[in-house]
Amino acid sequence: MIRTLFRSLEAVHGMIYFAPEADSRYASAGLDRPGGYFASRAAALGAVGAEVVIATFYNFNPAIVRARIPQAWETVSPERMLELRWEAADEALKKVLPDDLKEINELAKRAAERSKEMPHGRTLFAAHAALPWPDEPRLQLFHAQTLLREFRGDGHLAALLRHNVTGIEALVLHAATGEVPAEALRKTRAWSEEQWAATLEDLRKRGLVGEDQLLTEKGRELRQGIEDDTDHMAAAAYDVLSDQEKQRFVELASPLSKAVVEAGMVPGRR
Numbered sequence: 001m002i003r004t005l006f007r008s009l010e011a012v013h014g015m016i017y018f019a020p021e022a023d024s025r026y027a028s029a030g031l032d033r034p035g036g037y038f039a040s041r042a043a044a045l046g047a048v049g050a051e052v053v054i055a056t057f058y059n060f061n062p063a064i065v066r067a068r069i070p071q072a073w074e075t076v077s078p079e080r081m082l083e084l085r086w087e088a089a090d091e092a093l094k095k096v097l098p099d100d101l102k103e104i105n106e107l108a109k110r111a112a113e114r115s116k117e118m119p120h121g122r123t124l125f126a127a128h129a130a131l132p133w134p135d136e137p138r139l140q141l142f143h144a145q146t147l148l149r150e151f152r153g154d155g156h157l158a159a160l161l162r163h164n165v166t167g168i169e170a171l172v173l174h175a176a177t178g179e180v181p182a183e184a185l186r187k188t189r190a191w192s193e194e195q196w197a198a199t200l201e202d203l204r205k206r207g208l209v210g211e212d213q214l215l216t217e218k219g220r221e222l223r224q225g226i227e228d229d230t231d232h233m234a235a236a237a238y239d240v241l242s243d244q245e246k247q248r249f250v251e252l253a254s255p256l257s258k259a260v261v262e263a264g265m266v267p268g269r270r
Contacts, residue, residue, distance in 0.1 A: 001246060002231045005238055006152055008250045009108065011257035013145040015092060015265040016040075022088035029076040029084060034190070035068040043081035044127035047073040056124040058157050059167035064190035082131070086139060093138045096259040101137045104252040107245060108144035109133075115151040115237035122154035141256075148237055155233030159226045168199050173208065173223055176215045 016022055017037060026036025042053050050066040057065070076084075119126035128150050134140055160170055168191055175182035186196045203209040208219035215223060238246060260266060 002235045002238060003227075004250055005111075005246060005253075006148065006234065007257075009104075009141075009145045009253035009257055010149065011260040011266050012093065012097075012141055012253075013149050015260050016085065016089050016142070018267055019088055019092040019265060021091045022085065025084040025088050026081075029080065031068075031072055031075060034064055035072050038065060038069050039072040039076065039078075039081050040085045041124075042069065043078040043085070044131055045124070046078050046127075056154075056157075058160070059171050059189055061168075061190040061192075061195070086134060089142045090136060090139055092265065093142060093260075096263045096265070097138050097141070097256060099137075101141055104249070104256070105137055105140050105144070107241060107249045107252070108141060108148070110240050111237050111249075112144040112147040114240040115147055118151075118236055121158065122151060125150035125154045148234075151237050152230065152234040156226075156230040158233065159229035162229060163222060163226050165222075165226065168195060169203065172196065172199050172203055173215065173219060176203075176209045176213060176219060177223065178214055182213070 022040065023033055023036060026033070026040065029036075031039060038053055038057070042048060042056070045052060045056070047070060050062070050069040053069050054060070054062045054065050072081075115125070116129045119129060125147065128143075128146055131143070134143055160166075165173065168189075171185045171189060171191070172182070174180055175185050182196070186193070200209060200213065203219070204211070207216055208222060210216050238249075241249060
């Protein structure tokens with residue numbers, strides 16, 4: 001149920017990483033697409049250095065981060081990046097979300113506020129949790145899901161660390177599920193073909209991936225353990241909701257994410 005709750009609203013946040021409304025604003029500020037992504041998502045942390053972004057984003061090739069952070073802060077301030085992100089989210093979501101968001105906002109905000117009581121060990125989440133709530137209902141929903149996403153995401157990193165899985169290993173294991181093309185994961189995180197192949201070979205030797213480049217039984221058990229740990233650590237954010245309210249959350253949120261996906265705002269999702 002925890003994963004269902006999260007996924008039911010995820011597209012309302014996830015679209016910001018692909019929205020042309022965001023890319024155009026970041027470009028106007030002098031940043032290319034990777035630079036805009038790193039700076040906009042890290043802006044809540046302040047003008048941090050590359051190593052902080054590498055640590056908190058986890059699975060990107062450190063080289064691509066160092067090529068853009070901290071140089072991005074010489075071009076645009078973290079405060080301005082946050083403004084640009086809010087503007088982009090509002091413009092993009094205005095196209096697909098209804099005006100009446102009161103009920104889902106109340107539920108999502110309660111869960112988000114609950115998560116704010118538990119910032120320990122969740123650095124990227126805590127930085128976003130310190131931001132003030134926006135007034136616009138669309139942005140309130142976007143912010144609520146941003147908090148729930150980063151709360152879950154930081155827990156996911158803890159699960160990866162617990163299972164001794166590195167960033168690139170996590171990507172290769174994800175690709176080995178067959179759910180996402182390996183090339184898409186490799187290229188968007190800027191790993192070379194050689195780095196990817198070396199990691200794949202190492203995972204084969206460890207019995208986690210087979211010759212067909214898909215997960216073995218041992219690999220599936222590892223992935224399931226990581227996902228179960230992630231769900232367990234994310235569950236506390238939703239414990240403020242009753243079982244009936246959780247069902248209502250999914251009922252209200254799912255059509256909103258569906259509208260985002262059907263509008264083509266999240267690539268690869270239909």
